[in-house]
Amino acid sequence: MSGSTETANISSLGKGDSLHQQVLASFPLCHMTEEDLIQNPQFCKLLATLAQHVDQTGLTAPLKTELDKAEKKLQIQKLQWLRSESLHRGLQEMIQNHCVRKHHATVPPDQNMFYETMERCLLVAQCVRQLDPSNTTNQDQPSVLGLTPQLVMELMPSEKNVQRMKQGLPRQLEKHLKEKCLSLLSYYQPEWENESEGLKMTKLSHLSAQMDKEKKRAESLKETCRENTVLLQRQTELYLTELIKCIQLLQSFILNHRLKIQTDLDRKKLDYFEGKCELILQKIKAEMVEIQLDTYTPDSISAHRKIREKLESELKACKVEKQSVELKLASFEILGKDFEALAEEYCRLRQEIEMKNWALKEFTQYND
Incomplete structure (x- = not known):
């Protein structure tokens, strides 16, 4: 089933x-x-x-549901933290701006008292929080320099100044936040900086929705980019796969046809070199003829040719005679070492006969 x-x-x-x-x-x-x-x-x-x-x-559906709930809870806590943190930083910025103004111009006493009271309250609250972390952790911390939250609370300004500060704080904070929002608007759209304050406030009321819209658009583009990245990775893998197949096919084609192509290539190279050698030989012959024409006259060339023909005929006759003598010598060498001794004796006797004939001829010449 x-x-x-x-x-x-x-x-x-x-x-x-x-x-x-x-x-x-x-x-x-x-x-x-x-x-x-x-x-x-x-x-x-x-x-x-x-x-x-x-x-x-x-993720499974139940786990996805629990994860969404946890994320929503985390978003609520983050929103609460951001609210308190933005308020705290806004108050610190107000104090810093007051310090800058105080160094560049004269500040009214009541305004100076207002910011001093606020700064002192913030410092005391911060110290109390550091000394008493029970609101954020369940662990006990040792005291710092023997101080307790009660001792630090005694450093608070007078109740009258605190109440006066609390009464004027919303107006001053609203003014400060308004200036920051207008600065943000001018940074986001510089061309709106010269507009009237009423028009700025109207555009400021729509700034949050416009930024949310652009944030969603950026997230959509980011998601599209991620999808395109995944698609590109897949296409890259497919491309590499097909490329490897093409390379393998090309390798097989080269291996199968290399010998045939190499044979044709060698034959063409051989024909090329044969033609080139023939051309070089013809060029050498032409150079030789040109050198002969530049060096010798037609009569000297004719005489040299006759001399060459005579020398070649004599060389041919000498080669024939040499060949016949070599044949006779070879026939004598067949008889062995005994004939060699006999031949040497024959040569010696012939030389003696020639010497005696020469001596006899000379003697006869002198007697006459």
């Missing part, structure tokens, strides 16, 4: 791509992609079922 209910809930969410998109929208804080959900369908069903019980932040 529970299984059929969950199936119905999943069907209500959507099917196929719409289901994946709704699951991703229900959990924007999770770094998931649609491909992850496609590869894990059971996990996708689990998230789709879980989305019926939790919000986008992962």
